Amino acid sequence: MSGVWVWIEHREQQFAAISLEALGVARKAAEALGAPVTALVFGDGVEDAAASAFEYGAERVLGCDDETFASFRVEAAGPLVAALAAEREPDVLLLGASTNGRDLAAWVAATLDAGLAADGIDLKVAGGKLLLTRPVYAGKLLSDVHVKEGLQIITLRSRAFPAADATGGRGEPEWVAPLVAEDELKTKVVSFESSVGVVSLTDARIIASGGRGVGGPEGFEPIRELADVLGGALGASRATVDAGWIPYDHQVGQTGKTVSPDLYIASGISGAIQHQAGMRTSKVIVAINKDPDAPIFGLAHYGIVGDLFKVVPALTAEFKARLGK
Ligand SMILES: Cc1cc2nc3c(=O)[nH]c(=O)nc-3n(C[C@H](O)[C@H](O)[C@H](O)COP(=O)(O)OP(=O)(O)OC[C@H]3O[C@@H](n4cnc5c(N)ncnc54)[C@H](O)[C@@H]3O)c2cc1C
Numbered sequence: 001m002s003g004v005w006v007w008i009e010h011r012e013q014q015f016a017a018i019s020l021e022a023l024g025v026a027r028k029a030a031e032a033l034g035a036p037v038t039a040l041v042f043g044d045g046v047e048d049a050a051a052s053a054f055e056y057g058a059e060r061v062l063g064c065d066d067e068t069f070a071s072f073r074v075e076a077a078g079p080l081v082a083a084l085a086a087e088r089e090p091d092v093l094l095l096g097a098s099t100n101g102r103d104l105a106a107w108v109a110a111t112l113d114a115g116l117a118a119d120g121i122d123l124k125v126a127g128g129k130l131l132l133t134r135p136v137y138a139g140k141l142l143s144d145v146h147v148k149e150g151l152q153i154i155t156l157r158s159r160a161f162p163a164a165d166a167t168g169g170r171g172e173p174e175w176v177a178p179l180v181a182e183d184e185l186k187t188k189v190v191s192f193e194s195s196v197g198v199v200s201l202t203d204a205r206i207i208a209s210g211g212r213g214v215g216g217p218e219g220f221e222p223i224r225e226l227a228d229v230l231g232g233a234l235g236a237s238r239a240t241v242d243a244g245w246i247p248y249d250h251q252v253g254q255t256g257k258t259v260s261p262d263l264y265i266a267s268g269i270s271g272a273i274q275h276q277a278g279m280r281t282s283k284v285i286v287a288i289n290k291d292p293d294a295p296i297f298g299l300a301h302y303g304i305v306g307d308l309f310k311v312v313p314a315l316t317a318e319f320k321a322r323l324g325k
Contacts, residue, residue, distance in 0.1 A: 003035030005090040006058070007081065009072075009100060010041070013049040017163065017203045018096030020056060022156055024164035025123055026094050027057045032125035035091060036060055040084075041173070042077055044070035050173040056164045061173035068178050071189035072100045078107030079179045085151060086112060092130060097155035097258070098202070105155050115147030119258070121160040121281060130154060138254060138277035158202040159260040160281070199233040201250065206232030206263045207282075209252055210240060211275075213268015213289065213308055217245040222312040223267055229319050235259065235279075237269050253278035265315075267308040271296025288312065 006026045009016040023039065030037045038060040039053035050063045062084060068076040085093060085108060093108065095101035097119045109116040121142075122133035129146045132154055136143045147153070201207065208227040210220050220234070227234045235257075236250040252259055254274040264282035269275060271287070271294055279285070280299060287300035288311045297303045304311050319325075 002088045002090045003038060004030040004033065004092045004094065005038045005040060005062075005085070007040045007093065007095045007101065007104060008049065008053055009096060009098060010043065010046075010049045013043070013046060013052070015049070015052060015056075016096065016098065018098055018101070018156065018158045020163035021158070021161040022094045022096055023053070023056045023058065025156060025161050026092075027164060029092060029094075029123065029125055029130055033091060033128065038062055038090065040081060042066075042069040042080070044068075047173075051170070053173075054169040054171040055166050057167045057169060059169070059171070061171065063173040063175050064178055065175060066178040068180060068182050068185060071192060073185060073187050073189070074100070074103045074107050075185055075187060076178065076180050077104055078111065080176070082108045082111040083179055084176065085114075090151065092152045092154065095153070095155050097157050101155055105153050109153050112151060114151040114153050115149070116153040116155070117145045117147055118155045120154060120156050121260070123154070123156075123161075135277075135281060138273050139280040140273075157258060157260060157281070159205075199227075199231065201233045201235060201252070201257045201259055204233035204259070204261050206230045206265075207235045207252070207259055207261045207279075208232055208265045208267070208312075209235030209237065209269060209279075210246075210267050210308075211237035211269030212239040212243070214240065214245070215268075219268075219309075220246055222309065222316065226265065226312055226316045226319070229316050229323065229325055230263075232261070232263075235264075237272075237275050251278075266296055266300070267312055269296055270294050271299060 008019045026037045036059040039058035041050045042064040117132040120132040124131045210223040235252040236246045241251045254277040260281040265286045267288040285300045286302045287296040
C-alpha cells in the first residue's frame with residue numbers, strides 16, 4: 001500500500017486553492033492512517049509546482065513533465081493516474097470536486113472499478129477507512145459514506161476544508177513518463193482565456209448574486225458594485241443565465257457552480273431548491289427580496305424585505321464608507 005495520494009491542480013505552477021485544501025486533508029488522513037502523502041503533479045514545466053508540493057507537506061511527489069499536460073485533458077491524465085494507482089496500490093486518492101477533478105476521479109474509478117465518494121464537506125478516519133460527509137437531496141440532508149474496499153477515491157468540495165500550511169519540506173520528485181502521446185490524443189486545447197482580475201466563484205470568500213429580480217442585464221450593475229467593494233465574486237441564478245443577462249460562468253446551483261463562501265448575498269433570487277443546492281453550505285446567507293414569503297428567507301441567516309435597487313446601493317455605500325474605499 002502506498003498511502004494517500006493527492007492530485008494537484010495548478011496553472012502556471014500556482015496551486016489551485018482546492019489543491020492546497022486537499023493537501024491539508026491528505027496530511028490529516030495520512031497521519032491517522034500512518035501512511036505517507038504523495039502528490040501527483042503533472043504539467044509542462046512543473047519543477048516549481050513539484051517543489052511546492054513538498055513545501056506544503058507531501059512526502060513524495062510523482063511528477064510527469066510533458067507537453068500533453070500543458071492543459072488538463074482527462075484522456076491524458078486519466079490513463080496515467082489509473083496505471084500508477086493499479087501498480088502502486090494507494091489506499092486513497094483525493095481530488096478537488098472541481099470540473100477537472102470530478103472528470104479525472106470518474107475516469108480513474110471507472111477504469112479501476114474503484115469506489116468513489118464525491119463532493120465531501122467533512123472527513124473523518126474510522127477503522128482505517130475515510131468517512132466522508134456529503135450533502136444529498138440538493139443539500140437538504142447530510143450523508144456519511146465510505147468506500148467499502150480497495151482504493152478509496154474521494155473528491156472534496158471547494159472551501160470546505162482549511163488549506164495546508166507550508167511545512168518547508170523538500171524532496172526529489174519521482175518523474176514518470178506519460179502514457180499517451182500528443183498525436184494520440186483526440187482533443188486539443190486551442191486557447192486559454194484567463195479571467196485576470198475576476199474573482200473565481202468557487203474560491204471566493206464573498207459572493208453577491210442576482211436573480212430574475214434584477215430585471216435585465218443592466219440590473220446586475222448594483223450587484224457587481226457590491227461584489228467589487230467587498231472584493232467578492234458575482235453570482236447569478238439560472239433564470240438570469242437562461243435569459244441571456246449574464247454568462248453561464250456565474251451560475252450558482254444544481255446545474256451551475258457549487259459554492260461555500262463565508263458570505264453569500266442573494267438579491268432578487270426566490271431560492272428555488274436547485275439554486276439552494278449550489279449555495280446552502282455558505283457560512284452566512286443574506287437575502288434581499290421584496291416578497292416576504294420568498295423561500296430564500298427560510299434559508300437565510302439575515303433577511304431584508306425590500307427593493308434590491310434601493311437596498312443594494314445603500315449597502316454598497318455603507319461598505320464603501322466603512323472599508324474606506
Ligand atoms: C433541472 C433543473 C436545474 C436547475 N438548475 C438551477 C441552477 O443551477 N441554479 C438556479 O439558480 N436555478 C436552477 N434551476 C431553476 C430554478 O428552478 C429556478 O427557476 C430559478 O432558480 C429561479 O431563479 P430566480 O430566483 O432568479 O427567479 P424567480 O424564481 O423568478 O425569483 C425572482 C425573485 O426576485 C424577487 N424580486 C423581483 N423584483 C425584485 C426587486 N426589485 N427587489 C427584490 N426582489 C425582487 C421576487 O420576489 C422573486 O422572489 C433549475 C431548474 C431545473 C428544473
